[in-house]
Amino acid sequence: MPRHYTLIAISACLVPAFAASGLCEATCTAYLQQFNLEGCWTDKITITCCSSLQYAESYTLCIAHCGVKERLAAWESFRQICRTSSCGSNSSYDDVYFTALDSSISEQDALTRDGSLDAAVNISWEKFAAWFAYQDATARNSRNSKIFGAILAGYWALLMAISWFSKLYYHICHAQLGERGRFSSYIQKHFILPSLHGSRHAEPILIYGIPVATIPLRWQAYSCVLFMVLNLIFLVAEFNVTGAASLVIDETSQAALYAANRSGIMAVMLMVPLLQFAGRNSLLTRMTGWSNDTFKLFHRWTARTLVLDSLVHSIGITAYYLLSGDASKYRATILRNINMFGIFAISASCMILIQAQYVFQRYWYEIFLTLHLVLAIVFFITLRVHLSNYTFVYYLYVAVTIYAVDRLMRLVRVLSGNISGYAEIHANADATQIIIKPLVPFKYRPGQYAFLYVLRFNIWQSNPFSIAETRDNKYICVAKRRRGVTSRLHGYAVDRDTHRARIWLEGPHGTTYPLERYESVLLLAGGIGITAAISYAVHLKDKGRKQQVAFIWAVREKESVSWIASQLRHIGENDFIEVHVFVTSGEKEAAENKKEPMDNDGLSSLSDCKTVFEMDLDDDDRLYKEPTFDDNCDSNGMSEQFFPSTVHFHYYRPRISRIVRDSMNHESKSLAVFACGPVRMLDEVRSAVIENLDDKGGKRIDYFEDGFA
Template identity: 25%
Template sequence: MSMSGMGHMSMGDGVPGLFYLQKIYWAVVGSAIAAGTVVNLLNRFLACQRLRDTSLTPSKPKSLFFSTYATLTAVVREASHATLPPLSLRGRTYHFAPLGPVAIILANLVVVLVFCFYKLDTTDQWKWEDVGYRTGFIAIAQLPLIFLLAGRQNLIGILVGMSYEQLNWFHRWTARTLWLTATIHMGFWFRDWGRYNYIIYELKTYTLATRGFAAWIILTFIVITSAAPIRQFGYEFFVLQHLVTFVGFIAAVWLHAPAEVKVWVWIPIGFLVFDRVARYLWVTYANLSIFHRSKNPKSGLWANRAAFTPLPGNVTRVTVEDPGIRWKPGQHVFLTCHSIVPLQSHPFTISSIPEDNKLELYVRAEKGGTRRFFRYASKHHDVLGSGEAPAKQTRTVFVEGPYGRMRPLQQFDSVVLLAGGMGATFTMPCLRDIVAKWRAACASSKHTRLAATKCIRFVWVIKSRTQLGWFESQLQSVLADIEQCKLANPDIIREIEMSIYITCDEKLEQQAQSSLCAETQPRRQTAVAENMEVSEKISEKATAEEKDNVSINSGCRPDGTCCCTAAIEGEDAIAETKCNCSGHAAKPPESDSKYLRRLNALSGRPHVRTIIRKVLEKAEGESAVVVCGPRGLSDDVRRSVVYLSDERAVHKGTGAQGIYLHVEQFGW
């Protein structure tokens, strides 16, 4: 199975050399990355141009070049966001990746297979060795791409404007393409040896074959254990075994590969070292207090200390005052707290904005480390969700990040933010950031444009009224800021509409194990009871012009909990819905009732296509749709955006403006 000396060996007239094919493969990959880089640079230029534009429609293309670019972008978006409906099989729902990422993976697969068999006759048994050599060279040339797509400090992500967690999906499927190539490589050598019944003999006596077979076995194990069900079963175990098996795989490939192709092993090792060194240097800067003495001169060795507060729904709020990092809305960090959860690091979305001067993370207790956070927070509070932890109860934490990339939302004319359950930790800072820019622009005497956004539509789907307490103060501050802007400058168009949909869909918020609830039940019984007694009463504002059909399911479960899960197509038709299953009519406080009225709280499920359509019909420039939540909600939003883009013929002569879609989720 040796590849030594084969790089320049001729396999026949017109058959390209092995080294040449490796270079051509990377020419194709490099061209794709370069195209993504050009698009990223154009989008960055557009963002700057829109904020400098003094016209009334800054988010609308003004030149022939950008009009053409907008049309091409709309066509590509419609195709790339198209998603097949989920498949339900034996009580389980399977979701599919969008067409765009799938097309990129299939394109890479086609390129790899073409290079494996180009001008080689697989039916000729005397050419099987040539196929074995060719596929080996193509397989090892894919290693650098896999490592480039895996790092958190991601060079490809920086160039094309994507975050590492989005590229991680490509990392997994590129690794599966490598496995297929390695399997073909091994299969043709086995096929060649099988003619003489030499397969077992070669594996026992030929060292190079033994090492190659070992590398294939390790790679197969990595591919199998990287499947979603296994990753979700035990993430900490997955990370540990992934690192161990990776070291074994690289060692086996190194021993199997001849000296002339070992460069393809050195390159990924170099990428790995770069990623680790960059991460460790950044973590050191972010967490050592010596670099942040100006913020807290009396701090000890470590810069970041966190307070842990339990909230309804088995959620822990982690607050780090004066953190050692700066971030943008929508980014996340990896949090480590060795005194509570030793030797574990978990990613959490940053739910605060930089102006808060504090890092806030909301952690739902499920299992493992997140459950320990909630147990610790519950033990140090008398009543669930009451007040902040005493200063003496803060713990040293280590943060890594921030990570995450998204086009700045302030460049869009209209922004639609949709969240399900804990997904609001992503959309809430996006909402507050735009409103903060509105407030700063209204307070400025220079009439500078900090945001081109004129309209914000905020939708949050939650299981129960108690979950509103997670972001109640933030929502109230947003409403107050909007009122101040209108008073300061009533001529500027600044519109915001918020809707809270209350439903008992278990897919939105999975409850923690009963043992966890039982442990903290005595301490939080009073607070939970008070919150659950608040009925979802909203004032009615029916109109005669709008008569959308609305079906509300206000049934109750046997345990008395609410089951408002029907879809609401038209909010203008019915703005008051009742879902009181507590067994008694509890009247909410007057202040609470007014607050809910301003938020437009509804009992049911949103009809996202109708919500998005109404925003697009008023938009005078490109709009942004951002969603974070369950897979079902994300898929529904994708299909709705594709449908509306096609229906409205975006940038195809109708005057309808573009729709940028960002779906926040870890992988597909």
């Protein structure tokens, strides 16, 4: 006996015993789709008849091959679908069955007749067994596809849960920070902090001078690679292809169809984490401790995986019809509206993938954002139409609901009082000071940022600004003049002494690092990164805890000191925070004035001054004695005498590596290193911390980085 007939015989014997209540119905429904039964209409889910008995009679003859329980369940389901008497829905199964048995024709005769059939089709036992095996394999594959999709979506949830529990354990079990264990130190040095390759992370990779991408951290890269590997494994895992269905479909076509179905289901289920990562994620940020850049990175890689699965879905469907050799059926299927919308959805997703490249976001962010939203809307609308006849369209509803809730919460936060707020905008050198006065004050923590809608410019687009300080229910931000909104804000402020603008405020967002728990704190800021760093310095000063805090700010022009002069003066009014301002343009100035020579590396050590870390060097080790503001007042007439003695000014570049090394070698049980500034500076600080970490355990050293400024 040929192999496939043996499998058919085995399947036929098992049908009555193992047929699920829905599988018998699905088998007969799928089988009857190939016939042109008079008065019936067909879609992807059901075939119903509303004007003749041919479908009802054919259906009863088909389900007769099922077990008694499954047969009655299938007939009851049919009666609920077809309720008119002409369809037989009010007749008993036995009446319709015996009537159909007398007047039925064979499947071969039915397939050779032209036009619609006027008699019931009687399916043979062998053909029913083959169709049953095919539907059983299809149902198994669909079930496995949903399991695999749930695992992929749950992967990100598991990763967030691990981060949350780690953060919870850190706060509960290490209220008093002590030495770090060997394993924890090794993970920190070789997995958490390092970039995937080299020392570059924040600074983008350049190709012919064009920024194309940034290199993720090692733990981020490993997380994304594992996610992609899981997706690829699931795409090619067991498809439950069965030879018992060979009378219906060959195994190669079956595999192509199952691959298409699986990749499509997995792509739809990936919508849930995709839109979760696309939101503001204020709650998840606080829970996991992840930065906004981390959520965006995972959003991008989830989107790339989704597009890959969508392309596999399209290729699989095409391969299935080409292998079947029925080109006319393929064209007819593709030209159906429901499938055309699927093509539109895949095209929109590919366009999103192209326009979301790093270079477009960096240089044309506002255009990128508008186009990104428009294409995303087109994608979801066309995908919804494409999935209209599939039950797993509900995964799309879940995803859109998550995103809609995030948007709704953001809108509620704006409408709850901040919609009536205003901001005073002052031009200050090449920066803009924004003093926000919301109608309803909110609780602010250091390191947080807010999104501002400047109604004069754009009512629907917001931009993030770090909050440097809060005073008298006013929130102070400083924005460096660049392209887009910051340039327009500065231009309006320059035109008049004070520019008052209506704003909508959404926030605050972002996580706060527990720097107050460490014995020593090193705050490093570059340029406009001072806005995030100064908020921590003010917080530590107001806490009044006797920590050893060194505050380092590297800025190009000394006029920029006026950005946060009052805050610098405030944090300098104590004996445990020592402030060092490095004016990097002073190198050229000093060289022109032939002052004492400086290190040509353009870097200095914090050891040049006696700091709270009590690091003493001989006078010969000083690079040069820096001038004071007494003879070099800035454009605002501010001199060094304006600041307390704990605020020191230097006129050269700080040697980041030596500052970090000296701070880490200081005798204290714990040290927090915080950095916010230009991307090159962030990479330099990170590399210095990694280089000086001891992976064998010992002193607890944690590195924190802020990407918003």
